[in-house]
Amino acid sequence: MYDTGLRHCKKDEFACSSSRCVSLRFRCDGTDDCGDGSDEASCQNCTADFFLCERTGSCVARAKLCDGRPDCPDGQDEGADACPSGQHPAPHTCSISEFSCGDGQCMPHSWRCDHSPDCADARDEDDCDQNECLVNNGGCSHLCVDQPMGFLCDCPAGMRLVHDSQCEEIDMCLDSDVCNQLCVHVNGTFSCDCHEGYLMSPRTGECKAKGDVAQLVLSSSEGVRRVNTAGMEYREMAAHLLGPGPMAALTANRTVYWARPGQGSIYRISMDGKPLEPVLLLKGHGAVLGLAVDWIHELLYWTNADTHSIDVARLDVSAQRLLIGGLAMPTGVAVEPLLGFLFWAEGGSSPRIERAGLDGEGRLPLITSAIWNPVAISLDMPRRLLYWVDSGMRTISRVGFDGQHRKTVVESNGYLDRPFGLAVFEGHVYWSEQDTHSICSADKHNGSLFRVILPNIASPGGLVLIHPVLQPKGPAVCGNNGGVCLYECEPDLFSGTSSPSFTCIPPKGSSGDDVDDTVVSHTLPGPALSDTTSAGILSLIVVLSVLLAGVVLWWWREECRPSRTLDLQDFSLKESQDPLIQAPARGMEVCPVKDTLLKLDLDHY
Structure with a gap:
């Protein structure tokens, strides 16, 4: 079923922008x-060697029909009508x-x-008297508990169950x-700091930001x-870039870089003078x-819905190449070059958000469920969180760079029904909304403090924030x-080899024996904010003497002494049921903060 905003359209119907449902046979019929x-928008005249995706009007090469990978956004090229009798899609694992x-x-x-x-064959209800935990641990990431009928997944202390089978560490x-940024949680007390x-x-x-x-x-x-x-x-x-x-x-x-919709042309615009x-x-x-700039290596990444790929080029356009291919419907893209991460979102029949290295290697799925149509993504670099706006679910959500700590932060209040662009800055999330012709913002934690920044914008599109602290x-x-x-990291993405890479360049005049000295080891972060906690502690040590810090910590232990064991029921929310505001765990004491620590005004949280 497809939601048009006022009613649901059937699987064999097209959802018009006017909220009308029409038969897919009427799509792209002139x-x-x-x-x-809207049923004739973006339609292409497919030749005999191509297949028409009725819902989007795009063309797919007939060689890709029934190859086990959907190329039409709704998987029509892999359906029973498209595949000849006896031809079946490749098995899916x-x-x-x-x-x-x-x-x-x-x-x-x-x-x-x-x-x-x-x-469809009710196979999931067969042989239910066996111990399912003996096979792949029941699909549980940690603990599997066999039941007289079925089984349950459970987690060790200090972790919580998400999406019924996966455990993640609890980050208070x-x-x-x-x-807003750095956070230290000690004995029930939170201390905040800024980057x-x-x-x-x-x-x-x-x-x-200063x-x-x-x-x-x-x-x-x-x-623009x-x-x-x-x-x-x-x-x-730029009045001419429409x-x-x-x-x-x-x-x-x-x-600023801007892409002309539907034509694949990318422009550069100066903001000075x-x-x-x-x-x-x-x-x-x-x-x-989608567009993203790697400001460290001076690279431009973009998603290409026609070639189902992520492409990359130098900012001076001296070289370019396809980096990641075989994607379903790539939409948003973002880059964090200091950590070496490339992020992107996909729509279509298998919507998801993934992460890889800047060279496209080491792919890691971050979000694969409870996601419909992610149209844009943006990064909160200080907290190492990725935000995405889902036009199908009409929500803005976030997740850590490691795929943990997912949370929905904004739900539609009438200003999130057809979003397009997304940006995160300081304590707010910004988005463009095409139904209300507006640019909006809200608190990035819980969607409060909503406001319309600009009304009456004709077909608002992509957003980007300009400030030095963001890069x-x-x-x-x-x-x-x-x-x-230690010196320079040179992207080797355009040499024509099949494996793009990044290489450390030694300083001029150094010998080959010095090459090993140009690289130092660096451990990438694990769970989101684990290293920011360390950074916050370090900042406190710099401000306070070692003796004073010891006295403060001793006072905390003596005054509060909260239980170290958290009730898992307090954190047993499913991935698709995350609240807009999560309440503190029952029994968690909040200690008074001494005058030596910052006293926070929590009225806006």
């Missing part, structure tokens, strides 16, 4: 059946946490033996969302414009849905081995 032309039905369909292991058939800082380049507001505890007010650049059908985050100084940048295309920026030279003519960088590269300089992870170059 007649406006929706009344608003279920994950360790899934159960394989007789027809190859995958079901969560937790649905097995629950007295409700979920497989992330669960409480008291702190370099930010100052803490004494009134709200929010980390505010220097000028950040600029929010947006695309629309009226051109900018406004500051306060909603003031609304100005035009359309709600994706955007990215290089803060160092105040340059008088409005200048945009520079055409790339032309004819398919349907570009800090520093040693970058060079490749997938976790090494950091």
Whole structure:
């Protein structure tokens, strides 16, 4: 079923933008059946060697039909109508946490033996008197508890169960969302701090960027414009670049990149001085849905819905290449070069969010369930969290860079029904909304403090925030081995080899024996915020003497003494049932904060 906003459309119907449902046979037939032309939008004339995806109007090579991988967003090219009799898709392998039905369909292991058939052949309710924990541990990541009928997954102390079968560590800082950036949780007390380049507001505890007010650049059908985050100084940048295309920026030279929707052309725009003519960088590269700039290695990444790939080029466009192929419907893309991470989102029949190295190697799925149509992603680098906006579920959610600590932070209140762009800065999340023609913001922790920054924007599109703190300089992870170059990390992505890579370059005049000295080991972060906690503790040690810190910690232990064992029932929320605001665990005492620590104003959380 497809939700049009007012009613549900059937599987064989097309969801018009006007909320009307029409038969898929009317899609791309040359007649406006929706009344608003949406059933004829973006349609292509497919030749005999191509197959028409009726729901989107795109063309897929017939060689890709029934190859086991959906190329149409709704998987139509792998359906019974598209595949000739006797031809079947390639077998699909279920994950360790899934159960394989007789027809190859995958079901969560937790649905097995629950007295409700979920497989078409009811295979998930067969042989339920056996010990399911003996096979792949029942799909449980940690503890599997056999029951007289079925089984249950459980977690050790200090962890909680998510999505019925996976355990993740409990992070009280992330669960409480008291702190804006750095957080230290000791004996029930939270202490907050800010990264370099930010100052803490004494009134709200929010980390505010030093220097000028950040600029929010947006695309629309009226051109590329900018406004500051306060909603003031609304100005035009490029009146001739029309359309709600994706955007990215290089803060160092105040340059913005914009992609023309549907044409695959990427432009460069300067923010300095008088409005200048945009520079055409790339032309004819398919349907570009997402852009991201690696400011350390000066690379531009983009998603290409036509080639089902993520591509990369130098910012001077001296070289370019396809980096990751075989994707279903890639949409948003983001990059964190200091940690060596590339992130992207996919829609279509198997929506997901994944992570890889900057060279496209070492892919890791972060979100694969309870996700419908992620249209844009953005990074909160100080907290190492990825945010995404889902136009199907009408929500904004977040997850750690390691795929843990998922939480929904904003639900639709009428201003999140057809989102397009997304950005995160300081304590807020920003998004563009096409149904209400507006640019909105809300608190990044829980969706409070909602406001409309700009109303009456014609077809608002991509967003990008401009401020120096968003692209800090520093040693970058060079490749997938976790090494950091002492001198320079050179991307070797365009040499024509099949395996792109990053290489540490020794200084000029050094001998070959010195090459090993150009790399130092660097351990990438595990669970989100585990290293920020260490950074917060270190900052306290710098501020306080070792003796004073010891006295404070001794006082905490004597005064509070909370139980170290947390009730797992307090954290047993499923991945698809995460609350907008998570309450503190029962029995968790909050100790008074001494005058030597920052007293937080929690009224806005």
